[in-house]
Structures are given as structure tokens and as C-alpha cells.
Amino acid sequence: MSNSQINMVLNRTDIIEATKGTDLNDVFVSCKNKVTGVSIDSRTIKKGELFIALKGRSFDGHVFIENAIKKGASGIIVSNKILAKKYGGLFVKNTKNSLINLAKFSRKRFKGTVIAITGSNGKTSTKNILASLLKIFGKTHSTYKNNNNILGLALTLSNLKINNKFCVLELGMNNKTELAKLSTLSSPNIVAITNVSSSHIGNFENEKAIAKAKSEIFEGLIDPSLVILNSDDKWFNYLKEQAKVFSKEIFYFGKKPDSIVKIKQLITKGQGTFLEINDNIKLDLKNLPLHQTLNVCCALSVIRVLKLAEKKVFSKIYELKPDKGRGNYLKISLDNNNYFEIINDAYNANPVSMIAALKNIYETSLNSRDKNIVLIIGDMLELGKNTRKFHLSLVPKIIKINPRLLITVGEDTKTIFNKLKNKINCTAFQTVKDLKIHFFDLIKPKDIVLIKGSNGVGLFDFCSQIEKPINS
Structure with a gap:
């Protein structure tokens, strides 16, 4: 097998066979064009990749065909005959189905x-x-x-x-x-x-x-x-x-x-x-x-x-290190060579992963007596009728940790704030935007800050915005 074949994901024959598409101009993916990958995003497509113009309720990949071609797309698959003829693409009835059929073809071989x-x-x-x-x-x-x-x-x-x-x-x-x-x-x-x-x-x-x-x-x-x-x-x-x-x-x-x-x-x-x-x-x-x-x-x-x-x-x-947003550690610089630490576990959350994160920060607190714990807890979403129950189930875990400060973000975690506001130091924000305004006023040197919540709350993006790591 030649190097060009190894680097090729699919060829013209494979694609037409898998998708049952029609090459209206007989120019789709010439022998000179090696299909080195498949993409559905014109923003990230790489030279040599095949672009499939998916169409959904709120987007239409056909709008971005020229962007994909400018970036070096080796070919395009479309569900519009006029565009197929104009750009020398492969015409299919449904581009989503064509992507799935390509997947079936690749898996079978x-x-x-x-x-x-x-x-x-x-x-x-x-x-x-x-x-x-x-x-x-x-x-x-x-x-x-x-x-x-x-x-x-x-x-x-x-x-x-x-x-x-x-x-x-x-x-x-x-x-x-x-x-x-x-x-x-x-x-x-x-x-x-x-x-x-x-x-x-x-x-x-x-x-x-x-x-x-x-x-x-x-x-x-x-x-x-x-x-x-x-x-x-x-x-x-x-x-x-x-x-x-x-x-x-x-x-x-x-x-x-x-x-x-x-x-x-x-x-x-x-x-x-x-x-x-x-x-x-x-x-x-x-x-x-x-x-x-x-x-x-x-x-x-x-x-x-x-x-x-x-x-x-x-x-x-x-x-091995945790992936970003799944428990990775960061040191964030403050004035006068001070710093605080973040445990960024903000990519997503459900009751089990939240309890695991709280257990982990509790163990960390036992081994870091010279530091203070701050908890930033965002809503856990998609819990339906059990939402209040699952959020309140975190209360005993938080009390056991005894953080210097508890910050809740969102409507659902407000129930935790209301339960604990007379027992520990805590504050509540409705949105991440509100948190961002006050964050650095609330954090002190040598704090260890656990940040966790469902992705839809926005805490993962918040962590990305405040990252200014310094050397350990």
C-alpha cells in the first residue's frame, strides 16, 4: 500500500458507492484530489478534506461551500442540484444520510x-x-x-x-x-x-x-x-x-x-x-x-x-492528567506574587459527579490545612421533578467540607444557598455574568476553588476566561 493510499480516508469510488450520489458534471473528486478526511464545518476544514453540507432547522452548510473550497476542500457533497453543478459537487437527496452511509462504509471495511x-x-x-x-x-x-x-x-x-x-x-x-x-x-x-x-x-x-x-x-x-x-x-x-x-x-x-x-x-x-x-x-x-x-x-x-x-x-x-474542565488544576496569579488555585471541574455535572467532586475537595482540604476551600456550585440541569431533591442532597457534603465561602450560580442552587446562608459564609448569583463581576473581589490568596456545574450554566467558559496560569 502506497503512502498516498494510507493517508487517504476515502476515494471517489468509495464515496459514490457509499452515498449513492450523482456526479452531475463528472468532475467530483478527480484522481489528483486525495480525500484525506471528512468535515462538516467550513471553519475547521483542512486541505484535502471532503466537505458535507449538512442542513438543519437553524443552519445550512450549503451557505459555506465557497469557504470550504477556499480552504482546500477536495470535494463537496450537497443536496442542491444547482450548487452541485456550479461547484462540481456530488448530489445526494439528504446530506445527513450520506454522512451516516459513509460511516457505515468505513466501519464495514x-x-x-x-x-x-x-x-x-x-x-x-x-x-x-x-x-x-x-x-x-x-x-x-x-x-x-x-x-x-x-x-x-x-x-x-x-x-x-x-x-x-x-x-x-x-x-x-x-x-x-x-x-x-x-x-x-x-x-x-x-x-x-x-x-x-x-x-x-x-x-x-x-x-x-x-x-x-x-x-x-x-x-x-x-x-x-x-x-x-x-x-x-x-x-x-x-x-x-x-x-x-x-x-x-x-x-x-x-x-x-x-x-x-x-x-x-x-x-x-x-x-x-x-x-x-x-x-x-x-x-x-x-x-x-x-x-x-x-x-x-x-x-x-x-x-x-x-x-x-x-x-x-x-x-x-x-x-495522565485530567482533561480541561474535568478536574484539572490551575494556579491563577494575584497581586504581590500571590496566587490561588482552581480545580476546574466545570465541563458538566450531575448528582453523582458533583458528589464525587465534593468528596475529592474534602480529601484535598485534609491535606492542605494551610489553605482555604471555596466552592462555586452551578445548577445541575435535566433532573426534572427531582431537581430540588438532588440539589439539597449536596447540603450535608458541603457542611462537612466547611468551606471559607460557598458561591451558588443559578436558580436551582439557590435552594442550597437558602438552606445554608445562616450556617456558613455564602453568596448567590443568578448568572455567570454576575459571578464574573464580583469574582476577584471574593477570592483570596491561597484559596483552593472548586468550580462545578452543568455545561449549560456557563462555568466552563467562565474558567477559560479567567485562566492566567503561573508556574507551580
């Missing part, structure tokens, strides 16, 4: 191993950890950021090169039947569920309904059809029974004696965690907080079921 990961918490971090470890053993393709819906999955698979050895996919869901469709499209050889909790419970009758929806990931399994579960999760037995319908080989990680990765000891150590697992393996996760250790164990479980030389990954594990 791929001979490597596909691992699909889902869960209420930790799926993005687990995907990133696993992908970084698998790269040691061969070319590895993975979901970009957390693009885990049908379009994100289709785009990921469409960009899958035939010379990759592994493909790690993150599959998400907000409603039932979503994961079944994603699993069928991805046809994974291995699936892993990190956990099940009340995330998105506003869209479900109860937590069991969420567990059932998560189990849909088993439906697309193909040989060798391996399943990895969290044995410490309260829905473990239920998921195990569901998995038996689709798999004869079910492995798990956690504290159960027969776990493929058995947790023997966990100790908070500064910003990180000491982890001991079976086979007398001791891992110093110097940059990963306590709740991230389960993500490491899930990734290690995949390494073990694939029977890879796990000793090769230990040095990489030592170097």
Missing part, C-alpha cells in the same frame, strides 16, 4: 478492533485515557472531544483509516433508543459501561430506565462481543443480565474479588491518587483525583481483555 464506551459519568475521560494507552500498541483513532451523538459518531467513523489498529468511540444518549442506533452504526467488538446514575433523569421515568437505555449499547456487538462493566455500580447486576443476551464474555473492574482489574487500595495523595490493583501492581496517579481512578481501571480492563503487554502502559499512566 475496518479490520481493527472497535471499543465503544458509554456511562453517566467518565466516558469522555475513559475514552481519552484508553486511546492514549492503545497508541502504544498501534495506530488508534478515537472520538474527537465528546462528539458522541449520531453526527459525531458518523463523522468519527467516516474519518477512520483502514490502517488503524484500534478505534475508541464514545457513545452518549439523552433518551431511550439513542444508544441502540449508535451501537448498531459502530458495531463494536468491545463495549464498556463506566457507570449508571441520574444524569438526564428528567428525560426518563426513573434510574432503572436510564440503566435500560445504557444497556442498548450491547445491541450492536459483533465478535468477539466482549463486555466490561463496573462491579461497584449499583446497576451492575442488572447490566450483567442484560449483557448475557449479547455476550458470553463479561468482565468487570472494581472491588469484587473476580474483577479483571481488582481495586485493592485507594489513597488520596495531594492532587492525585495512589492506586493498588491485583497482581501487586501499584500506580501513582499523581495528577488524577480519586474519582478518575475508575476511569483508569476501565481502560486497563480493555488492555487486559485484549491481552496486550500492560507493563508498557504504566509509564504513560503516571503522566
